[in-house]
Amino acid sequence: MDTSPSAVISLARETLADPRATARRIMSVDLPIAVRWQALALVVILSVLIGQVAAWLMLGEAAVTGMMAGPIQSGMVQGGALVMMVFAAHRVGSMMGGSGSFEDALILITWLQAIMILVQLVQVVALVVLPPLAGIFSIMGVVLFLWLLTNFVAELHGFESLGRVFGMIIVTAIGLAFIAATVLSILGVAPPEVG
Numbered sequence: 767m768d769t770s771p772s773a774v775i776s777l778a779r780e781t782l783a784d785p786r787a788t789a790r791r792i793m794s795v796d797l798p799i800a801v802r803w804q805a806l807a808l809v810v811i812l813s814v815l816i817g818q819v820a821a822w823l824m825l826g827e828a829a830v831t832g833m834m835a836g837p838i839q840s841g842m843v844q845g846g847a848l849v850m851m852v853f854a855a856h857r858v859g860s861m862m863g864g865s866g867s868f869e870d871a872l873i874l875i876t877w878l879q880a881i882m883i884l885v886q887l888v889q890v891v892a893l894v895v896l897p898p899l900a901g902i903f904s905i906m907g908v909v910l911f912l913w914l915l916t917n918f919v920a921e922l923h924g925f926e927s928l929g930r931v932f933g934m935i936i937v938t939a940i941g942l943a944f945i946a947a948t949v950l951s952i953l954g955v956a957p958p959e960v961g
Contacts, residue, residue, distance in 0.1 A: 778881055782910075785917035792877055793870045793922070802872045806852075809879040810845045816886045817844075823893045850942060851875050855919050858938050864923020874918045882911060 781788040797805075814837050856871040885907040892900040912932070920931045 774880070778884055781877070781881055781914065785914050786921040788877075789874055789918045789921035792873055795873075797873060799869055799872075802869060802876065806848060806872065806876045806879075807845070809876055809883060810841055810848060812883050813844060813879060813886065814841045816883060816890060820886065820890050820893060823890065848875060848879060854938050854942060855915075855922065858934060859919055859923040859925075862923070862925075862934060864925060866919075866922035866924070870922055874922055878911070878914055878918060881914060882907065885910060 777788065777791075780791075817840060818837055852868070852872050852875045855875060856866060856868045859866055859871075885903070889900055889903045889907065892903045912935070915935060916928050916932045919925070919935065920928055925931050
């Protein structure tokens with residue numbers, strides 16, 4: 767698989783134009799499971815680095831003292847969230863009658879995060895060039911994330927109804943958020959104080 771910058775940009779364009787066809791193309795590439803995990807680790811590292819730059823641009827020195835300011839903590843949280851998303855995309859889809867494999871869920875979620883890194887880059891540029899539009903780009907990023915995730919999960923498991931898949935994603939996200947909040951509460955991790 768061509769991983770040159772031009773090929774990645776071209777695949778990103780294809781993803782936006784036809785996410786399900788791109789998902790099929792990505793799943794057809796025979797990558798060893800170790801390479802898929804390495805790709806996931808790489809996108810986590812890149813995302814954390816860009817997030818650190820964005821936090822510094824928004825908050826300056828205050829970013830250093832924030833709860834999730836450290837790149838290691840950010841990487842652990844982001845990596846954990848992505849792994850949870852991979853397992854959820856695979857297991858919940860399978861419980862709903864889907865036929866997707868864990869390996870394909872892993873590479874699709876990794877590619878989804880790669881796309882979101884490009885969105886992060888746009889947001890960072892917006893923070894510098896057009897700060898008032900940064901919020902709009904953030905909202906667009908969330909919408910794009912949900913749209914691509916819905917299409918990827920539908921293609922992964924062979925589901926036809928995007929509405930049903932989207933509903934499944936929302937219910938799963940609420941359930942996972944509740945579980946995560948409960949576990950963090952048991953561990954004594956409190957949310958950051960405001961003000």
